[in-house]
Every structure is written in structure tokens, then in C-alpha cells.
Amino acid sequence: xxxxxxxxxxxxxxxxxxxxxxxxxxxxxxxxxxxxxxxxxxxxxxxxxxxxxxxxxxxxxxxxxxxxxxxxxxxxxxxxxxxxxxxxxxxxxxxxxxxxxxxxxxxxxxxxxxxxxxxxxxxxxxxxxxxx
Numbered sequence: 731x732x733x734x735x736x737x738x739x740x741x742x743x744x745x746x747x748x749x750x751x752x753x754x755x756x757x758x759x760x761x762x763x764x765x766x767x768x769x770x771x772x773x774x775x776x777x778x779x780x781x782x783x784x785x786x787x788x789x790x791x792x793x794x795x796x797x798x799x800x801x802x803x804x805x806x807x808x809x810x811x812x813x814x815x816x817x818x819x820x821x822x823x824x825x826x827x828x829x830x831x832x833x834x835x836x837x838x839x840x841x842x843x844x845x846x847x848x849x850x851x852x853x854x855x856x857x858x859x860x861x862x
Contacts, residue, residue, distance in 0.1 A: 744793070744848035750836055751791025754803060758784025782806050790840060793849020797841045804837035 760768025761780030789799035815827030822828045845851035
């Protein structure tokens with residue numbers, strides 16, 4: 731597969747980063763504004779979570795300050811997992827925390843990997859490399 735997909739590594743990573751960021755931003759928009767079938771939530775903690783999801787997701791999708799935004803999003807999803815799901819069972823499939831867990835690990839990977847070659851960070855003179 732390396733021979734076939736390897737030449738498209740940067741493009742595929744940009745699509746992954748963009749899709750994850752936009753989907754995460756939709757969660758924030760649903761929390762804050764009730765968009766996409768969501769209902770606006772009021773407690774201050776949910777405003778913070780919605781703001782991180784919306785702004786952080788858009789930054790990750792665009793590839794701007796990617797590592798910092800993704801690290802913040804990863805941490806928020808880890809906290810969300812332990813606050814909202816862990817008490818309902820040990821495994822994510824049991825406590826319905828699969829989405830929080832996968833977002834936490836995915837954003838941690840993006841934070842460690844960086845923005846990639848197709849990003850605003852790369853256009854601004856960042857490294858833009860996606861490691862092997």
C-alpha cells in the first residue's frame with residue numbers, strides 16, 4: 731500500500747485533518763447555536779466545550795495553529811470522556827464514549843504530526859511535513 735498510497739500521503743492527511751476538524755466544529759455549532767439538529771445548551775461548561783469544539787475544529791480543518799488547537803481539542807475530549815462516559819462502564823462501547831475516545835486520540839495524533847503540507851501553517855512557512 732505504501733507504493734500505491736504513499737505519494738498521496740500529504741493529500742490524504744489534509745483530508746483527514748479537514749474532515750475531523752469540520753465534524754468537530756459541527757459539534758460546537760450544535761452546542762452553541764442549535765445548528766445541525768442540536769439544541770443550544772446553557773451551562774458555562776458547555777459554552778466552553780462548544781467554543782473549543784467550534785474554534786478548535788475550524789483551526790484544525792484549516793491547518794492554522796494546528797498542533798496547539800488539536801492538543802487542546804484532544805485534552806478536552808479526554809476530559810469529556812472521563813466526566814461524561816467513564817462512570818457508566820469501563821469500555822467505550824459500553825459507556826457510549828467511542829466518539830469522545832476516538833476524537834481524543836485522533837487530535838493527539840494530529841497535534842504530534844502537525845499541519846501537513848496542505849495547510850495555512852505550511853503556506854505561512856511552517857514545515858508542512860507529514861512524517862512516515
